[in-house]
Amino acid sequence: MTKERLKQLLKPIADGLFGEQRTRGNEPPHYTVRPVGMIVEDLCRIPDEDWALYAFAREPLNGKFNDEQRRELTRQAMACGREYAEKVAAQYGMRDPEKLAARLGLKVDFPDMPQNAERVLFAEFRVPDKIHVYMDGVRKGRALLGEPGVPHALTGQLDIVKLLIGHELFHYVEEQYKKEIWTRTYKIELWAPKFLHNRSTVGILGEIAAMAFTQELNRLPYSPYVMDAFLVYGYSPEAASGLYEEMMERAGRTPRLPQGGGPAALPDAAQQA
Numbered sequence: 001m002t003k004e005r006l007k008q009l010l011k012p013i014a015d016g017l018f019g020e021q022r023t024r025g026n027e028p029p030h031y032t033v034r035p036v037g038m039i040v041e042d043l044c045r046i047p048d049e050d051w052a053l054y055a056f057a058r059e060p061l062n063g064k065f066n067d068e069q070r071r072e073l074t075r076q077a078m079a080c081g082r083e084y085a086e087k088v089a090a091q092y093g094m095r096d097p098e099k100l101a102a103r104l105g106l107k108v109d110f111p112d113m114p115q116n117a118e119r120v121l122f123a124e125f126r127v128p129d130k131i132h133v134y135m136d137g138v139r140k141g142r143a144l145l146g147e148p149g150v151p152h153a154l155t156g157q158l159d160i161v162k163l164l165i166g167h168e169l170f171h172y173v174e175e176q177y178k179k180e181i182w183t184r185t186y187k188i189e190l191w192a193p194k195f196l197h198n199r200s201t202v203g204i205l206g207e208i209a210a211m212a213f214t215q216e217l218n219r220l221p222y223s224p225y226v227m228d229a230f231l232v233y234g235y236s237p238e239a240a241s242g243l244y245e246e247m248m249e250r251a252g253r254t255p256r257l258p259q260g261g262g263p264a265a266l267p268d269a270a271q272q273a
């Protein structure tokens, strides 16, 4: 792969991990690169509901909501994801996402990369019953698991493949229950002439629920949104550092800078001087 091509592929990666999400425009210039251990250590401490604004920033209809609504909808989407995780786990007597996918008759394969690579993608669900897990990104992520601070932050429980399959499995479940599942029945009224009803689902709710679903199946003590930054780090530490800054800020936290960094690492007092 050429450098130019890789650059093209990395651009949309900042949009989010799992496909269906959209961008925030054509940002980012330069970010201070952090060690991956620092990134996951900080991100794993963000409480689940504080991912609301990061998630909604990837929603095309984001402008229709205020922060209070974004938080409330995130809570409901997470509850929906957890509920269906428990429901499916109880129904089949298992919670291993890989085994569940097999049991539900899904065809899971593990190609290296998407066939028409328009973006770096880690996994995707294709209706009606296919899940692709792209191993190039998984391998790059696994290679980071031994970095200082990473095992401690991510805990021994993380299995990247199972985490990705769990997320995609939710999209399958959502299809099966589309008439009744909250992420599909919740709709907002868009502008339309009075006699027409123009109601739309809110796609990001399915993503938030998918994260909660896989978190529940995998019994992870942190939000799978951490993987957005972690897996991107395998391709670009700088892009991942940019995501880290955004995630921290949207969660109301201050991103750390690596010690001994450049001018950007000056303490506050020195910057004010």
Ligand SMILES: [Zn+2]
Residues within 6 Å of the ligand: 018, 019, 020, 167, 168, 171, 206, 207, 210
């Ligand atoms: Zn998804």
